[in-house]
Amino acid sequence: MKFSSTTRKAATIGAVAALVLVGTAGCNRASSGAGANPKVVLSLSTLNNPFFIEVRDGAKAEAAKKGVDLEIVDAQNDSAQQSNQLQTAASGSAKAVIVNPVDSDAVGSSVSALNKGDIPVVAVDRTVNGATTASFIASDNVAGGEQAAEDLAKAIGEKGDILVLQGQAGTSASRDRGKGFAEGIKKYPNIKVVGEQTANFDRATALDVTTNLLQAHPGIVGIFAENDEMALGAIKALGSKAGTSVKVASFDGEDDGLSAIKDGTLSSTIAQQPAKLGALAVDQALLAIDGKATKTVSVPVVSVTKTNVGDFSK
């Protein structure tokens, strides 16, 4: 089983040569296009969140079905990193780019560069400002927020004091859901929002913030959390009150959120369909290569309660 030094040398040289060849082939846009599957780059804001993982999984499955060579990059919630990744995509062999912006404004200039290179761009979940996108695919967060307000109002009998846990400040998801919820809850004059604090879409932060808020407002009957993660933190803080004397409504319809609905601790969530977002993005990217994409695709949101939770769990 011993290799002679010459074979080892030859193998090393061969390996290096192969690497160089692969490297140069990657730079040459024309060589990889012919006959092979079209290459699409998917740039996600973060993979540190179950929601975006489902977007990724949906896109992956659709790409496999449609014969798309999908390259996934993770911007780790950093706009600068995302712009670098999009620049790489612009100079690579991508036929189309799907982007889920970290920040709608910051991504504009890198998308303009892709526009100039005639590479169509599809935006998912968040819009791109200051550049052209072939298609924009998102759930309707404002409508979802309003729906959440109605669900919570129904659950608490249309009266009482409630708390709101806001998501990360400055994100369109938090803004839109908050706006929708505020509009929705206005229709119920007997419901009063007595505390409103951000918990950054994070479970641990929501646990602490809710615990603190409960000290100041022990008599509340409801909590709206702008995502499931925060709702689960709030439920932990409420203990046995969750689902009994205090109803919790949230947004996202993640796996953990759905199990909480089954357990009765979470009264409702607004299910987005992240996997569908991902799959539709791949479809639109393919259409965009031929210039046939649809400008805006709205994916409906659905209220999930104990009665229909069975339809959503996998």
Add this chain to the structure above:
Amino acid sequence: MSSIAAKAPTRSFSFTKFLANNGALVGLVVLCIALFIATPDFLTGRNILNIGIQVSTVAVLAFGVTFVIVAGGIDLSVGSVAALASMSSGYFFSTSGLPGWLALIAGLAVGIIAGAVNGLASAYGKLPSFIATLAMLSVARGLTLVISDGRPLPTSPQVSFLGSDIGPVPVPIIVLVIAAVVASFLLNRTVLGRSMFAVGGNAEAARLSGLPVKRIVVVVFALSGLFAALAGLLLAGRLDSAQPQAASGYELDAIASVVIGGASLAGGVGRISGTFIGALVLVVIRNGLNLLNVSSFWQQVVIGLVIAIAVGFDVLRRKTRSS
């Protein structure tokens, strides 16, 4: 005559000196009185317990960082290491099928290993600890995501126990007290603790007087990793799950606690009791401002100002000492 004159200033009460040496404690008391006046909900038994639970994670994390800072280094990786330890523990339990208590110990072991790697890189690899632990911050968080694929994992009942209550007493507070006693003992009553002060005060002098400086540095970072892992498991216990994004940014809270508590970033100075008070200051501010429904944007502003004032005291203290 001259000896009396030299003794006199230490006997007379100097307000500046008292403030400089107990700045954090005085600040904490003032803060508590102000919050008690501002909101009746602050000084209730339940809220005191809440503060105790909330301070446990930050304080345990900060105890480990105190060792590192006393020894003249810095540890930026503790938040990520906490997340990695809790995620590993969750993985060993839920995916590898290890018994719960073994999964808990494995989580702690992961923390010690990550810390030891920090120590090896800075002692033998000659990396500044700022860089070594900055690299670990990224590596550990990345590994956490690799293990979890970005999804939360369930934890063992033994880890969940860390987040429960024994009668009226929350377990995190018990763990906090034990960790504080152990950390304090290590720092003040052991050869290792005295070596930390010696290395932080002057590493070259410590080496020349025969101390195994490199080995001490490795042990100090390993200890920091262990305390970080314990903090991560406490947090996972409270949430009944290991979260991939858990404890993000906690390293800054830990460093802030140590600094507010009077330790010097130049090394050689620090107290566990001070660090505990520093952590309490941070948690009480957040708790109080939540109770008053002040926006979290202002909370960040206030915490930043407190850190600046605390470091101001550090400078003042060194001046009064040298004069």
